[in-house]
Amino acid sequence: MKSRFGWLLASCVLSIVLAACAKQESGQQEQSTKATSTLSGKITIDGSSTVLPISEALAEEFRAQHRNVEITVGKSGTGGGFKKFANGEIDITGASRPIREEEDALCKKNGVEYIEIPIAYDAMAVVVNPQNTWCDHLTVQELKKIWEPAAQGKVKSWAQVRPGFPDEPLVLFGAGTDSGTFDYFTAAIVGEEKASRGDYTASEDDDILVQGVSRTKGALGYFGLAYYENNQDKLKLVGIDNGKGPVKPSRETVLNGTYQPLARPLFLYVNVKALERPEVAEFIKFALANAGKLSDEVGYIGLPEQVYELVAHRVERRIKGSAFGAHGSQVGVKLEDLYKIEEASEKSAQ
Amino acid sequence: MIQVVSTPQWRAREYRREQIFQLVGALIVLFALTTLVVLLTKILLDGFARLNPEFFTSFPSRRASQAGILPALVGSAYLLLLTAAIAIPIGVGAAIYLEEFARRNWFTRLVEINITNLAGVPSVIYGLLGLQVFVRTLMMDRSLLAGACTMALLALPVIITAAREGLRTVPKSLRDGSLALGATQWQTVRYTVLPVAMPSILTGVILSLSRVVGETAPLLVIGAVVYIGTLPDSLFSAFTVLPVQIYNWTTRPQHAFQENAAAGIIVLLALLLTMNALAIYLRNRYQKRLPI
Numbered sequence: 275m276k277s278r279f280g281w282l283l284a285s286c287v288l289s290i291v292l293a294a295c296a297k298q299e300s301g302q303q304e305q306s307t308k309a310t311s312t313l314s315g316k317i318t319i320d321g322s323s324t325v326l327p328i329s330e331a332l333a334e335e336f337r338a339q340h341r342n343v344e345i346t347v348g349k350s351g352t353g354g355g356f357k358k359f360a361n362g363e364i365d366i367t368g369a370s371r372p373i374r375e376e377e378d379a380l381c382k383k384n385g386v387e388y389i390e391i392p393i394a395y396d397a398m399a400v401v402v403n404p405q406n407t408w409c410d411h412l413t414v415q416e417l418k419k420i421w422e423p424a425a426q427g428k429v430k431s432w433a434q435v436r437p438g439f440p441d442e443p444l445v446l447f448g449a450g451t452d453s454g455t456f457d458y459f460t461a462a463i464v465g466e467e468k469a470s471r472g473d474y475t476a477s478e479d480d481d482i483l484v485q486g487v488s489r490t491k492g493a494l495g496y497f498g499l500a501y502y503e504n505n506q507d508k509l510k511l512v513g514i515d516n517g518k519g520p521v522k523p524s525r526e527t528v529l530n531g532t533y534q535p536l537a538r539p540l541f542l543y544v545n546v547k548a549l550e551r552p553e554v555a556e557f558i559k560f561a562l563a564n565a566g567k568l569s570d571e572v573g574y575i576g577l578p579e580q581v582y583e584l585v586a587h588r589v590e591r592r593i594k595g596s597a598f599g600a601h602g603s604q605v606g607v608k609l610e611d612l613y614k615i616e617e618a619s620e621k622s623a624q
Numbered sequence: 625m626i627q628v629v630s631t632p633q634w635r636a637r638e639y640r641r642e643q644i645f646q647l648v649g650a651l652i653v654l655f656a657l658t659t660l661v662v663l664l665t666k667i668l669l670d671g672f673a674r675l676n677p678e679f680f681t682s683f684p685s686r687r688a689s690q691a692g693i694l695p696a697l698v699g700s701a702y703l704l705l706l707t708a709a710i711a712i713p714i715g716v717g718a719a720i721y722l723e724e725f726a727r728r729n730w731f732t733r734l735v736e737i738n739i740t741n742l743a744g745v746p747s748v749i750y751g752l753l754g755l756q757v758f759v760r761t762l763m764m765d766r767s768l769l770a771g772a773c774t775m776a777l778l779a780l781p782v783i784i785t786a787a788r789e790g791l792r793t794v795p796k797s798l799r800d801g802s803l804a805l806g807a808t809q810w811q812t813v814r815y816t817v818l819p820v821a822m823p824s825i826l827t828g829v830i831l832s833l834s835r836v837v838g839e840t841a842p843l844l845v846i847g848a849v850v851y852i853g854t855l856p857d858s859l860f861s862a863f864t865v866l867p868v869q870i871y872n873w874t875t876r877p878q879h880a881f882q883e884n885a886a887a888g889i890i891v892l893l894a895l896l897l898t899m900n901a902l903a904i905y906l907r908n909r910y911q912k913r914l915p916i
Contacts, residue, residue, distance in 0.1 A: 318862070327876065330686055333851055334684075334853070348766070348848075348850060358847075363766075573878070
């Protein structure tokens with residue numbers, strides 16, 4: 275009996291010791307591969323799942339240069355990230371929309387000051403089945419007719435979308451209601467955040483949406499452009515007509531502002547107090563210098579160099595708050611204009 | 625309607641019925657198994673190519689082909705050990721108290737009802753509790769320790785229930801014998817009851833811990849991170865675990881990340897199968913060596 279308990283105890287102790295050894299080994303390894311950088315410390319990042327691939331890429335590349343800086347990236351969603359950010363629990367949060375008024379108020383209440391850093395563009399693609407021969411573009415009005423809450427149970431056939439379309443059943447696929455994608459799409463198309471019909475296949479897992487659209491002849495769906503680009507053989511991209519003729523999403527049309535309203539900026543928000551720590555300041559500098567290249571690599575669209583420069587000035591001079599006036603999702607804003615206006619007003623004030 | 629008289633027609637009809645029932649049963653099993661086989665085959669086909677040594681020794685990366693599960697694997701292992709260290713003594717202790725020492729009164733009944741109910745609470749609720757109590761109030765931060773405490777809460781009801789079942793299977797005659805020989809109640813529990821009950825307690829413990837290994841939701845709530853460039857080096861380090869890493873990869877648009885997720889799932893499945901096999905092995909091994 276005793277030996278049996280002893281055996282169990284011994285195996286427990288042994289496994290803990292082994293784990294501790296493994297840990298030490300990895301620690302030594304880390305020291306031996308230590309780069310020339312003397313920077314150390316800890317950076318905590320959290321927030322939007324849309325921004326996550328960019329933050330992850332930035333963290334990875336930054337650590338390649340600064341071995342001793344510990345970076346963790348969480349995935350709480352834009353809203354969840356802002357909540358933690360406003361509590362001062364994290365240094366940087368990723369957001370797929372500008373900060374909202376109530377989130378800004380919470381930051382003020384807790385004495386958290388922030389600088390807003392746009393990091394990339396994300397475009398949403400509206401797609402149909404490849405067998406769909408009748409539709410190669412839709413106007414914003416038509417999209418609204420399809421997606422607004424009043425369409426629930428009523429708009430069920432393509433013939434109702436535009437005269438001349440065949441009487442093919444309209445089957446819809448879209449983002450889950452907790453995602454920033456859903457917030458932005460409803461704001462851009464219906465005109466009100468979170469206002470959408472409910473009788474469609476909603477999923478946070480975009481692969482399910484891709485599969486759904488590729489298997490249903492009368493399907494229509496929307497999700498991030500990266501998902502279209504990785505499934506081009508199964509989907510047909512639809513141009514969006516915002517009054518100036520149909521435009522399909524691409525790097526060019528997003529950057530020159532013609533693919534509207536379904537392109538949105540993505541942000542990092544950094545705590546000003548954290549920015550005083552050298553490792554955080556260096557990380558932000560690094561982010562602004564490399565975000566363009568890395569965003570393209572993970573499936574988003576890097577901002578024009580000019581915007582990164584404007585934002586770098588913004589960080590240097592510690593211009594706090596949001597250029598969007600803390601009003602949440604806004605549609606059709608061109609970042610360079612926004613930050614140029616801000617810089618001009620800043621200069622005239624000095 | 626039960627017929628006592630057995631006529632040839634009745635027997636023939638019952639026989640046909642039984643055949644139909646067997647067929648339906650077999651079809652259901654076949655359906656369940658086919659689903660499982662299809663899923664497993666797909667996972668194996670997708671992920672097998674990624675299972676190379678580097679996959680186990682690399683940190684996550686934006687390049688799917690260079691990404692690995694090292695921090696997730698180490699995080700899962702630490703979380704498991706810590707959770708076990710917290711949950712086993714408390715859980716088995718509680719079971720022993722409730723089963724062997726406590727008097728049956730309204731208080732113990734209340735505790736029992738609550739434990740049974742807690743076993744059915746969705747795991748994400750434990751995450752919310754952990755976030756408020758361990759992460760915020762007790763200031764443990766988003767650490768390994770906070771994760772382990774939360775997971776221990778999640779595992780406790782199952783461990784207590786299983787341990788009590790185990791203790792209940794010990795025949796009363798054994799306890800009486802021990803007590804009659806002059807052993808104290810503690811000695812009886814320690815040297816007679818516990819050894820006999822050990823196999824079923826261990827089985828319960830391991831099964832509940834394998835649930836802990838596969839759990840994602842509560843850890844996401846309390847803030848397990850999805851990218852980490854270092855291994856946890858103290859109880860207060862940030863951490864990630866296998867299911868969170870897999871979840872992160874499945875939400876990426878690039879197919880290469882889906883392959884990574886599949887490979888991660890294979891590792892997780894292997895880990896869970898090993899744990900369950902261990903549970904069965906321990907049960908059989910101890911059962912054979914028992915006096916009864």
